[in-house]
Amino acid sequence: MGLLDKLVTLFGLRKQEVKVLVVGLNNSGKTTVLNHFKAEDDKSTEIVPTVGFNIEKFKNQNVGFTALDMSGQGRYRDLWEFYYKDCQGIIFVVDSSDRLRLAVVRHELDLLLQHPDVAGRALPILFLANKMDQRDALSSVKIAAGLGLDRILDKPWHICASNAVTGEGLEEGVTWFTQQVRQVGQPGNRPSRGGPLAAAK
Amino acid sequence: MAFKRDKKEEEDGGGNPFENIEKTSVLQEARAFNDTSVNPRKCTHILTKVLYLLNQGEQLGTTEATEVFFAMTKLFQSKDVVLRRMVYLGIRELSSIAEDVIIVTSSLTKDMTGNEALYRAAAIRALCSITDVTMLQAIERYMKQAIVDKNPAVSSAALVSSLHLARSAGELVKRWVNEAQEAFSSDNVMVQYHALGLMYHIRKTDRLAVIKLVTKLTKQSLKSPFAVCLLIRIACRLLEDEDGAPGADSTLLSFIESCLRHKTELVIYEAAHAMVNLRRTTAKELAPAVSVLQLFCSTSKPPLRFAAVRTLNQVAMSHPSAVTACNLDLENLITDSNRSIATLAITTLLKTGAESSVDRLMKQIASFVSEISDEFKIVVVQAIRALCTKFPRKHSVLMNFLSAMLRDEGGLDYKASIADTIITIIESNPEAKETGLAHLCEFIEDCEHTSLAVRILHLLGREGPKTKQPSRYIRFIYNRVILENAAVRGAAVAAMAQFGAQCPDLHENVQVLLARCQMDSDDEVRDRATYYYTILALKNRSLYNSYITESLQVSIPALERSLHQYTLNATETPFDMKSVPLAAVEPLVSEIVAQKAVPEGTIMSTPAPQRLGVSKEESALELVSSIPEIAALLPQLGPIFRSSEPVELTESETEYVVRCIKHCFARHLLLQFDVLNTLSDQLLENVRVSLEPAEGYRILREVPIPRLPYSESCSAFCLLEFPQDDLSASTGTFGATLAYMVKDCDPATGLPDSDEGYDDTYMVEDVEVTLADQVQRVWKGNWAAAWEEAANLCELEDTYALTSMRTLQEATTNIVQFLGLQPADRSERVPDGKSNHTLYLAGIFRGGHDVLVRAKLALADGVTMQLTVRASTPDVAELVTSAVG
């Protein structure tokens, strides 16, 4: 091992690669969120509904992310589970102005949490209460309550309000997320548990 | 010595690293695709194995395929170019087997529009392989862009993929015509060619539009020689079409002609090939094309020589005199170092040459026949077959040659084509019969192909007893019993029994041999021996006829099923053979060959072996039993007696496509209407065909199609009862109309706009019920004996003048088709140059009535026919005679 490598490891700066799964109902803004993180010359100028999935790569705080941007349309939701097994974190995007479908979101979340490849794993989950700019958007606290997030005891989680078009709120979320996956990546470190406090921010 | 060993190793497959791979272990390895970090080299190697297996014909189950497919989707995270392209190939291979393949749609659209040039074309092809009609709209925009892309590889890929898509989504692809047009003006020769392909395909159903397109393009000079070739083919198709291309014929012809002077050899050849294959080409028009081919015969490029001589070989059949002009050039090719060219040259000369040159040419072929591949040996065999009909006197030279070839090494196809040829010669030339049979006898002494040996034994059983000295064959046949496997032994036993039944002199000997066969180690052989021995012991000619000379008339799978049913219900009543559906007689091999237009330019191998297995009636029964309404009635209806070929009731390319299949029972007629909905914006409900039946018919039951979405085909049924007392009323015409309720719907989702619909109807063509629908063909091995036996049945005789028929062959073919009966003793073929002919037919009318027909035909200002019908009831006989009148 070279000196530089040693230093890098010492300071916890070793380049890490993590795989995250981005899920949520259709039209919630998943693809838009990821587009925000991509390098300037990589960004798509227009965003169309995803069919199946797309793989995007980006970097945050020296961690390389491979994000699977899943399609949220009803007929493709069954396909999410194929990718649960080998992901190290989940970003769950919710359209906070879509009050009508909040129940659907909760149902999909329950399915996800109960899935054998997810249950019992300390996978960090970042909830984005997206489209906060919409007039009838629910606050992140209300979303957290609506989804019953306080039930999640075995996974670190965090919720923050966001606007994927302008990028507002995304940095906060992804910073938390990056910290979490970093800790998971380093053996011996128990991840911190998310909680109502985090949600109340 | 060293060389030999190398060769051996090569044969052992030492060079193929994939030789020993195995499905389960490869599928196991494919799990590596799921690893958190992708190892491109390793994954590429595993994918290669998967593709290798698939291409070797290995079958993956849906679950297996889906698992591999999903694992493979994870490889999209790697940016390795080679791996990604392998993934595209994997997607294409698995797209038809795995489920949920649309999952890669977005990933592929990203690649096809991205910056990585190496991905784009291949991504388009993969995308089109996973896209179904419902998804197509989502990618339409990308396809349009790709068609006009500056990168020729991308544009070509998009054009060709569009062509493939047009098969399932014709309407949508039609909207891309402007893009295709734009691509057509590309400088790239491939793009222009592919664009023309798509432009043509889009207009294909609109004759006038095609004519307009072609006439316009023939006036331009196209950059791409491939496009010119395609244009020539389209022009030919227009010219060959029944209606021709009114007003444009001469333009098209002179365009093709002008291409003979094109600067590219490819185009020149295409034009020449087109000219010689056009049915309308006259000898005068042929001349320039043939001289071009003649020129090619002496070029230094082997592919050109090959193409030229192959085409000349074909023309030699239709226009022998035109080809004679090239004889000198062809002679030069006889010694061509490329044996394929030499073979074609010789066989062409054989076709056009005089009788005197046959010996010389045959000797020439013999000198290298062992060096050419089986495929070309078959070409030689076919040339010999043609020669035998042309020069019957040469049969002994040719037969000797054939038998020498039979003794050579060779695959089954090749051996079968030789045996077929010998059989044809035997059948068409009585003089050659004994020699031919002798050769075949010798051949089976050492024949490694069981199927062929069985066929030949069957032939010996049929023809041997009618020869001058039947006893000669017994030894050859009995040798098989001693030396061969069970299948061949069984066939030999059956063949011997034929001699026992037809040659009283041999009866005793055959019985001795059959008695020995009853000791055989194989059940089937013993059973056959016992069966034949017992019947022959009874010495009753009529029993011989029905149980030895004639084969079983019922369909074997149906018999098996009926017997199984019978054993399930314990009953005292004996099994009734009449309850078993009859076997439809397979069309004669010669008929199949005649019907199946051989695609031009192919080298024909032997006709496909006769299909075995499920008959039309069997599969119809399966379908019908799955419809509860009809299945409930089946016990009353009895077995399906005969199912007709499908009859189109609409033109193709109409809004709805309707075809009708007539299933005939003993007293009922079940009409099956297959309806296809080709309108993407309509959902049809309660679809049925309403009939105005001919007099005497009674409609018992109608089963509509509840729901018929776009691009689906479903069946509606109508059950009728045949007229009860008047048999002559059973042929007739029914008016028919398609009736249904329409719900307009969104083409993208197929969901109706509202629950409201409206009723509509659509005129279709009349349904016609003919005599042929009500009879089943029966093949009589000994028609004369059957006719004799039927002497005490009802007989009717009538004379007809068939004024519209010009030849005896035409009349014969028509009568066979019209009556739907089976010709016996090859009487459906009229020997050349005869002025009278007798046709022997046999069949069974629904309800189990035997029908035998003898038609004596004479050529005299049209054809006159004396028709004699023997049938078990008078009204059946009358129906047959009146059907002709």
Ligand SMILES: Nc1nc2c(ncn2[C@@H]2O[C@H](COP(=O)(O)OP(=O)(O)OP(=O)(O)O)[C@@H](O)[C@H]2O)c(=O)[nH]1
């Ligand atoms: N006003 C507002 N619009 C947003 C926001 N985020 C996304 N959108 C818009 O919402 C629409 C859907 O966004 P996508 O990113 O395609 O949604 P998705 O979750 O990827 O949808 P699927 O791929 O169908 O599952 C787009 O028109 C976005 O511009 C947001 O924070 N505010």
Ligand SMILES: [Mg+2]
């Ligand atoms: Mg999306």
